[in-house]
Amino acid sequence: MKKILTTLLLAVFLVSCGAKNVEDNKPKEKSDFYIETVQAGDLQKKYLLQKSSKVEASDEVVVSSEAMGKVRSITVKEGDKVKKGQNLVYISDTVININTNYQQALLNLDKAKIAYNSNKITLDKAVFDTKIQVEQLENSLKTTKDTIAQNIRQAKDNYDNADVDAKNSKSSLDIEKMKNAVAKMELDYNNQVQANKEQINTFIVNLQKEKDNLANLLRDVNEFNNELFRIGPDKEKAVYEVFLGTNDPLQRDATEKEAKNLMDYEKNIFLPVKIQNVDDIQNFIIKMDETNVRIKKMLDDTKVVLNNSVISLGQFSEAERQGFLGGVNGYIAKYQGLRASFEANKNATTMFLNTYENKLESIREQIKLAQKDIEIAKKSLSSLEVGSEVALDKLIISSKDAITKLELQIKTAKNTYENAKQTREATLRNLENTIQNAQLAVQKAGNEVNKLVVSAPISGVVAKVKVNEGQTYPTGTPFLTILSDSDRELDVFLPTEDIEKIKVGEKVNINYQKKEYKGKVLSISTLADKNLNYRVKIDLEKDIQLVGGIAEVSFDLQAQFPLIPINAVSILETLEDGTKKAEIQVFENDALKKQIVNLRNVYGDKIELLTELEPSTQIILNDTSKFNVSEQVLRVKSTPPSVSSSSRAPKGIQEEESESREGEQK
Numbered sequence: 001m002k003k004i005l006t007t008l009l010l011a012v013f014l015v016s017c018g019a020k021n022v023e024d025n026k027p028k029e030k031s032d033f034y035i036e037t038v039q040a041g042d043l044q045k046k047y048l049l050q051k052s053s054k055v056e057a058s059d060e061v062v063v064s065s066e067a068m069g070k071v072r073s074i075t076v077k078e079g080d081k082v083k084k085g086q087n088l089v090y091i092s093d094t095v096i097n098i099n100t101n102y103q104q105a106l107l108n109l110d111k112a113k114i115a116y117n118s119n120k121i122t123l124d125k126a127v128f129d130t131k132i133q134v135e136q137l138e139n140s141l142k143t144t145k146d147t148i149a150q151n152i153r154q155a156k157d158n159y160d161n162a163d164v165d166a167k168n169s170k171s172s173l174d175i176e177k178m179k180n181a182v183a184k185m186e187l188d189y190n191n192q193v194q195a196n197k198e199q200i201n202t203f204i205v206n207l208q209k210e211k212d213n214l215a216n217l218l219r220d221v222n223e224f225n226n227e228l229f230r231i232g233p234d235k236e237k238a239v240y241e242v243f244l245g246t247n248d249p250l251q252r253d254a255t256e257k258e259a260k261n262l263m264d265y266e267k268n269i270f271l272p273v274k275i276q277n278v279d280d281i282q283n284f285i286i287k288m289d290e291t292n293v294r295i296k297k298m299l300d301d302t303k304v305v306l307n308n309s310v311i312s313l314g315q316f317s318e319a320e321r322q323g324f325l326g327g328v329n330g331y332i333a334k335y336q337g338l339r340a341s342f343e344a345n346k347n348a349t350t351m352f353l354n355t356y357e358n359k360l361e362s363i364r365e366q367i368k369l370a371q372k373d374i375e376i377a378k379k380s381l382s383s384l385e386v387g388s389e390v391a392l393d394k395l396i397i398s399s400k401d402a403i404t405k406l407e408l409q410i411k412t413a414k415n416t417y418e419n420a421k422q423t424r425e426a427t428l429r430n431l432e433n434t435i436q437n438a439q440l441a442v443q444k445a446g447n448e449v450n451k452l453v454v455s456a457p458i459s460g461v462v463a464k465v466k467v468n469e470g471q472t473y474p475t476g477t478p479f480l481t482i483l484s485d486s487d488r489e490l491d492v493f494l495p496t497e498d499i500e501k502i503k504v505g506e507k508v509n510i511n512y513q514k515k516e517y518k519g520k521v522l523s524i525s526t527l528a529d530k531n532l533n534y535r536v537k538i539d540l541e542k543d544i545q546l547v548g549g550i551a552e553v554s555f556d557l558q559a560q561f562p563l564i565p566i567n568a569v570s571i572l573e574t575l576e577d578g579t580k581k582a583e584i585q586v587f588e589n590d591a592l593k594k595q596i597v598n599l600r601n602v603y604g605d606k607i608e609l610l611t612e613l614e615p616s617t618q619i620i621l622n623d624t625s626k627f628n629v630s631e632q633v634l635r636v637k638s639t640p641p642s643v644s645s646s647s648r649a650p651k652g653i654q655e656e657e658s659e660s661r662e663g664e665q666k
Contacts, residue, residue, distance in 0.1 A: 033632040036622045037587050041615025043562035047603045049498060049555040053490040053538070061458055061537070063480045066451035066526050068313070069093045070472045078465055082456040082482065089454040089479050094472060098452060101323050102445040108330045109438040115337040116431040123424035126344045130417040137413050141406045148399040155392040175377050182370045189363045196356050200278050203349045207275055207284060210342045214291055217338060218266050221295055221331055225259035225302065228324060240309075240316030247308035255301040262298055265291075281353065285346055292339055299335065303328050304577075313474065319448060326441055333434045340427045347423075351416050355409060362405055369398055447503075457504065457522045458484045458539060476526040489522065490538035492553050497601075499524065499534040501557050508538055512551040517542055519553075563606035568621045569599060579610065587618040587636060592627070 069091040076088050093099055226232045230241070238244075245252025270291050275284040306325050311318050376390055464481040467473060490510070494502065504524055510517040518541045525535040538553060569582040580599040585592055597611040613619075618636070627634070 030631060030633045032635045033624075033627050034635045034637045035587060035620050035624060036637050037618040037620055039615060040562075040609075040613035040617040040619060043564055043609065043619075045558045045560070045562055047557055047559060047563055047606055049494075049501070049557050049604070051492045051494065051553050051555075053492045053551050053553050060463060061460070061482045061484050061523065062478045063088065063454060063457065063482060063523070064526060065089075065091065065454060065473060065475060065477050065479055066524075067091060067093070067098065067448065068473070068475045069452065071467050071469050074465060074467070074469055076462050076465070076480075078462050080462045082460060082462060084456055084459045086456045087453050088456055088462075089467070091452045091454065093452060097323070098319060098445070098448045101319055101326065102442070102449045104323065104326050105438070105441040105445040108326055108333070109435070109442050111330060112333045112431065112435045112438040115333050116428070116435060119337050119340045119427055119431060122341055122344055123420070123427060126347070127417070127420045127424055129348075130413065130420045134410065134413045134417050137406065137410045141403070141410060144402055144406055148395075148402070151395055152392070152399065155395050175374060178370060178374045178377060182367060182374065185363060185367045185370060189360065189367065192360060192363060196360070199352060199356075200281075203281065203345070203352065204275050204277075206345050207281065207288070207349065210338070210345055211273070211275075211284075211288065213338050214288065214295075214342070215266075215271065217331065217334055218262070218270065218291065218295060221298060222259070222263050222266055224327055224331065225262070225298070228302065229256045229259055231256060231260055231263075240312070240320065243310045243312050243316040245305035245308045246310040248304070251301070251308065252305045255298075255305050258298060258301060262294060265294065278353070281349060285349070288342060288346070292335070292342065295335055296332075296339075299328055299332050303332075322441070322444065329434065329437060329441070333431070333438075336427065336430055336434065340423070343423055343427075344420075347416060347420065351412070354412065358405065358409075362402070365401075366398070369394060454479050456482060457537075458482060460484045489540060490519070490551060490553060492536045492538060493529070493531075493533040494536055495533055496528070499536070502536060502555060506555070509554040509556075510538070510540065510551050511554070517551075557603075559601065559603055559608050561600065561608040561610055563603060564599075564609045564619065565621055566602070566605050566607050567623075568619055569597070569607065571599075572596075580607075585620040585624060587620055587634070590634065592620070592624060592634070 072090045072092045074089050076082060076086075082088065226235060228244075230237050245255070270287065273284060273287045275281060303325065306321055306328065309316065309321055311321065373391060373394065380390070460482045462480055463483050465479075466481070467477065467479050473479075502521060502524060504521050506521045508519050508521065510519050519538045520541075522537040522539040524537075528534055564584070569584050572581045572583055574580050578600065582597055582599050584595055584597055586595050587593075595613075597609060597613075600608040600610055
């Protein structure tokens with residue numbers, strides 16, 4: 001009985017083990033790994049700046065100046081009632097030429113628009129001309145092929161129908177015709193040579209004009225640098241010298257040295273360059289390219305020096321710096337226009353020089369072939385059949401050569417056409433950026449002009465007038481005190497990088513004890529506290545009953561570039577200009593792919609994306625480090641761009657945010 005029981009148990013055990021092995025051998029089904037993505041085209045520039053503030057009762061508001069200058073007139077006296085927005089004090093600009101800077105900004109904007117329109121016309125014409133040239137060459141190829149086919153058919157007919165008995169009349173007539181054809185080709189060749197000389201002279205004149213224009217720009221840039229850096233022997237050092245490029249003195253010194261070298265380059269190298277004949281063209285173009293590059297580098301480096309400068313009240317103001325920057329931007333716009341015109345002339349000249357010798361050589365070869373045909377025909381008077389056969393063979397060879405040359409010319413013309421289109425797109429894109437920068441400069445200069453009028457931020461009664469007409473006061477001087485009619489207000493403290501984005505009168509949203517309120521910016525302090533923060537006073541449209549509570553204030557702001565969640569990027573390095581080189585992951589063809597991008601400023605839980613991506617690019621937002629391709633399959637869960645993740649930011653950005661929070665707490 002025990003043997004039977006043991007045997008049965010053993011059988012059951014073996015069967016169960018076999019079933020387990022079969023189950024283990026089955027292929028495992030892959031599990032889902034969900035990723036959150038957002039399309040690059042859906043990224044927004046808007047973001048929320050949120051700050052906490054204590055609710056306080058308001059009784060009076062001190063109205064301070066936002067610009068330095070002389071008080072021209074005071075429109076109210078103590079005890080007068082004023083309405084919100086009423087102009088109280090008018091200031092005359094006596095130091096930093098605010099109105100002049102505004103007019104210069106408008107002028108630079110007009111110049112940028114004119115440069116855009118002018119260059120667009122030139123570039124459109126260059127694209128159109130190269131397109132027409134391609135079409136003409138293609139038509140010429142078709143016509144040539146048709147003509148060659150007809151000539152070959154005729155040659156075959158002559159060969160097939162050769163009549164040796166009629167050679168004395170027909171052959172002599174054919175030879176005479178061939179001589180006339182050679183004479184015509186020689187005439188065409190001479191005409192072509194003359195036309196080429198005239199065309200080359202035209203190119204020389206155009207290139208000389210380009211040099212004159214570039215020489216004027218080079219002279220203006222050197223004069224501008226001489227005025228900025230005071231490097232001429234007759235120039236005294238400016239009071240702002242110690243503040244110029246202070247953040248990077250090595251770069252400033254290198255730029256100043258470069259400015260001196262550029263002056264020597266203008267006198268000793270660029271101006272002596274001459275163009276008198278076709279042999280000078282190539283070297284002339286090389287010098288023009290070299291000069292363009294040096295001017296562009298000089299302007300870019302000068303701009304970096306100005307951006308690295310330190311502002312000092314009364315010695316080197318922000319308006320002075322912006323004035324110099326406006327000058328640099330104006331020269332950059334002029335440079336871009338001249339560069340586009342020069343590129344168009346250079347491309348046309350280079351294309352002509354690359355092909356005109358080939359055309360002449362083709363005509364010379366045809367003349368040689370025709371002359372050989374005459375000699376062959378003379379020697380073949382006794383055997384027209386043999387002569388016809390030779391002529392047919394030569395026609396086939398020369399036809400293939402002609403077609404090959406035309407096809408090569410078409411290929412070259414198409415490349416020139418594509419280059420012209422790419423040059424047009426790149427140049428217009430740069431000019432559009434110049435216009436946008438000029439518009440920002442106008443807006444900023446306009447804001448400075450508005451600071452010359454001190455207005456009432458609230459309605460109330462003038463309690464104190466603290467200034468006198470005809471006196472000059474620095475920025476931040478208290479001008480008046482107004483007793484406010486408002487019952488509640490908030491004070492928010494913002495660092496420098498945020499205060500520049502806020503304007504008086506701007507709407508804000510307030511969350512207090514889970515209730516939403518509306519308000520707007522009442523005033524912005526122009527002086528920083530000991531923590532380098534600026535006070536922003538918020539006026540509530542509706543009273544908050546409990547004074548002393550904490551409210552959340554939200555500013556609706558907009559960045560210059562699209563914003564991407566911080567948790568979606570991995571910082572690799574930070575470049576000298578502040579640009580951050582980073583890595584993102586994208587979902588492409590059902591797989592993960594890494595892509596290198598450039599980032600700039602951090603805004604809360606987002607950061608500016610400088611690299612332009614295809615709108616359809618799917619950017620992955622969540623962590624994929626645990627994804628196992630052999631065990632899991634990717635599933636996309638779309639996420640709107642406004643949704644932010646709770647994942648930790650990369651180390652480089654965490655440090656910046658930590659410093660920002662410490663400043664706010666102080």
